[in-house]
Amino acid sequence: MMTRAFNFSAGPAALPAEVLAQAAEEMLDWHGAGMGVMEMSHRGREFMSILAQAQADLRELLAVPDNYRILFMQGGALAENALIPMNLLGGERASERRTADYVVTGSWSVKSQKEARKYCDVNIAASTEAEQFTRLPAMDEWQLSKDPAYVHICTNETIHGVEYFWTPDLGAAGLPNVPLVADVSSHILSRPMDVSKFGVMYGGAQKNIGPSGLTVVIVRDDLLGRALPVTPSAFDWKIVAENDSMFNTPPTYAIYIAGLVFQWLKRQGGLVAMEAQNKAKAECLYGYLDSSDFYRTPVAKDCRSRMNVPFFLHDEALNETFLTGARERGLLQLKGHKSVGGMRASIYNAMPLAGVEALVDYLREFERSHG
Amino acid sequence: MMTRAFNFSAGPAALPAEVLAQAAEEMLDWHGAGMGVMEMSHRGREFMSILAQAQADLRELLAVPDNYRILFMQGGALAENALIPMNLLGGERASERRTADYVVTGSWSVKSQKEARKYCDVNIAASTEAEQFTRLPAMDEWQLSKDPAYVHICTNETIHGVEYFWTPDLGAAGLPNVPLVADVSSHILSRPMDVSKFGVMYGGAQKNIGPSGLTVVIVRDDLLGRALPVTPSAFDWKIVAENDSMFNTPPTYAIYIAGLVFQWLKRQGGLVAMEAQNKAKAECLYGYLDSSDFYRTPVAKDCRSRMNVPFFLHDEALNETFLTGARERGLLQLKGHKSVGGMRASIYNAMPLAGVEALVDYLREFERSHG
Structure with a gap:
């Protein structure tokens, strides 16, 4: 049976299922x-x-x-x-x-x-x-x-x-x-x-x-x-x-x-519609990260990318546990680039709001169980 | 309904249906x-x-x-x-x-x-x-x-x-x-x-x-x-x-x-098997072209490509009629490169012998009706 995960790869990246x-x-x-x-x-x-x-x-x-x-x-x-x-x-x-x-x-x-x-x-x-x-x-x-x-x-x-x-x-x-x-x-x-x-x-x-x-x-x-x-x-x-x-x-x-x-x-309404969608996704994710002391995000607020969201667990010893749990929930490719470490969620056009919400749910749950 | 033609394109070219x-x-x-x-x-x-x-x-x-x-x-x-x-x-x-x-x-x-x-x-x-x-x-x-x-x-x-x-x-x-x-x-x-x-x-x-x-x-x-x-x-x-x-x-x-x-x-048996198949295809096509005065093929016999077979109708005024009839029979992309004109059949690995035989049948039929 075919199942589609939420794929946060920085690229090559998720494509719309309709297109595929x-x-x-x-x-x-x-x-x-x-x-x-x-x-x-x-x-x-x-x-x-x-x-x-x-x-x-x-x-x-x-x-x-x-x-x-x-x-x-x-x-x-x-x-x-x-x-x-x-x-x-x-x-x-x-x-x-x-x-x-x-x-x-x-x-x-x-x-x-x-x-x-x-x-x-x-x-x-x-x-x-x-x-x-x-x-x-x-x-x-x-x-x-x-x-x-x-x-x-x-x-x-x-x-x-x-x-x-x-x-x-x-x-x-x-x-x-x-x-x-x-x-x-x-x-x-x-x-x-x-x-x-x-x-x-x-x-x-x-x-x-x-x-x-x-x-x-x-x-x-x-x-x-x-x-x-x-x-x-x-x-x-x-x-x-x-x-x-x-x-x-x-x-x-x-x-x-x-x-x-x-x-x-x-069909989605062009780039004006995509911008609204991408803003909503970014606000959802950064909003949660800002509200938490368990995670940190390093970039100044006025230039935070809406597409690529690097973040870190304060306790980096938990990184592998975090990634394993994410994979188990169908949240893929969240590992940060090797040059900076930590995590990175790439939330390009093809990532629906539901994928970001699923990630935030997992961030909250992981914080609760490991914080 | 899906139908597959025989595609003689010089490239991008036909791929095995199994692969697709x-x-x-x-x-x-x-x-x-x-x-x-x-x-x-x-x-x-x-x-x-x-x-x-x-x-x-x-x-x-x-x-x-x-x-x-x-x-x-x-x-x-x-x-x-x-x-x-x-x-x-x-x-x-x-x-x-x-x-x-x-x-x-x-x-x-x-x-x-x-x-x-x-x-x-x-x-x-x-x-x-x-x-x-x-x-x-x-x-x-x-x-x-x-x-x-x-x-x-x-x-x-x-x-x-x-x-x-x-x-x-x-x-x-x-x-x-x-x-x-x-x-x-x-x-x-x-x-x-x-x-x-x-x-x-x-x-x-x-x-x-x-x-x-x-x-x-x-x-x-x-x-x-x-x-x-x-x-x-x-x-x-x-x-x-x-x-x-x-x-x-x-x-x-x-x-x-x-x-x-x-x-x-x-799975086909590697390149030894492909060579045998490609030889058979080339012999089938060149064999017919050699037997006919209606078509001509310009290349010396000892260096004729097994992959790309350029050929010409002696009466080039029939070219468009030939190509239209070929398309109607599901024999695609036979037009020669614009720099040399005439026809070209590219018969790469993915072209089965049946495709070459269908082309030869058409060559014979077209010669009979227009020769």
Whole structure:
């Protein structure tokens, strides 16, 4: 008998059961095509229609302006850590594009700036490492370069649980022509965002979009054509854009699943509805954690992630007991990332409020029996 | 009602119905885990077991020696066209690794050598372009460099339908220490191959392995550590190998499907059995084409691909009529690649003999009614 647990994995993460059921149903024969989606030529009319619909739905959901391109790529955000500088440091003004600015707010932006050093000078405009990444630096703390090729932020740190609820305004900081580049992997589609404030948004799909192996890049079209000559053609955004994400064979099945997720999000009421739902879930979980002395959560209240909630038992000797009890109740993958320890509940779009409530019930029960 | 057609797509291509049925069955709950494979953390024990099994089965099927590493990557063969030189031109002897040799036998090796020119001098050791890629150049026609960093071949040209049934011996050509690098995308696992004769074999999965979005690289371990400094970490074979294909989040679902295909191949009797089956299919199709004056097939008999069979109607004005009739009979995706025109039947492992027989029946019938 099939049973579905509540899966708090940080990614690859839970997907809506409706989406998976439809995928299972269509696995051997998509819409009477006589073949499954995995078996379709990427250049055939069936898959072309799936791709076009997925792009259109993502554009609608996020209200992506016309002067931005949506690229479906491969390699994940980790590959983009190299592909960002490779795609933004070249072009006609390459000689002026020697420095990039990074704001470091957790493990993911640490990795991003480290990889970028292969391709340019990196200026750390701000870092909260000394505070164990428990808050976001306000813009008046940032020490930006004079003319960086771009400014990079990670708008939701999956491991440290820190999320931007504001968008940095580089114009107000005297850099109106410098693109803001954001790793949005772990909170894209969790709420409306103003895409026009960014030059580039990118993310791995395996949190709120679909399966791992798909990377979404949303890039303003004037930024295409700045690739360094050493950029592999398959990862040159301009070439990918000109070929409508079909320069190389795209990850067709992952795009199909993402498309089913986009359709599901539209049925839920789009990103405004998702934001309300995600707020309710986060308030439920943080509310309980705040009310208890048995657990602690390290992140400053104004930048607590609604997607990734790291928390700790004050008595860490109870960690294994806690996790075993959780698994027994069908509350899966709550162990924190090995770099920070403790626990982490990732509560992406596909996690229903009932899952968070079940977790809070267990937190209360565990506190009562072990507190 | 579900119906399955015979799907001759060159890739993404038909998969065994058994594999798809199992994937559909396990979509919402894998082995009682309470979640589907797409939803599992790549670092959890469930997915780790799937990955380990897939690697072990591929190693067993292809008899990959212990001193070779199997890497699961992203980007397809097109990305590897850049990643091959990026990974083989650096290291301690980088100053001597300035030239790579390419043997050009069809569209895919044309693309490979073109991309490599970004990173090194390319010597075209041989090319059959003047003969429209209808044969393979014998080794005594090759004009190799004195000390190339590697020699690249494409062992099965998916578009032109040319396949190597012999393995170049670089030792006999006076280059015993130069690695032979082969794009094996469209015939890997169609028959046993002697991996030990290659330095690197690589291929996109979307023909005989599984879904698009997964790339398999099999590399001799002494070749790791030669990456150019500009190689993105996520695509540096040494880093990928050291992290057991988990430096970045791997395409988990594609790896799972590949693993199911490997299990299916073992149930069929492994690659010896597949070779017998593939020979029978190819003989059936080429046999009919040879017997007819209505169709023609351009490739020399000793290097006709068993996987990709391009053929032409003498009267090309009948092409659309032919394709429409084929579709009506459930014979799908027979249109040739736009760069060469005509027809192409891709008859990979998952295509049963019955599918080839149905195609031959249709070829005969169409000839009778239009000849």
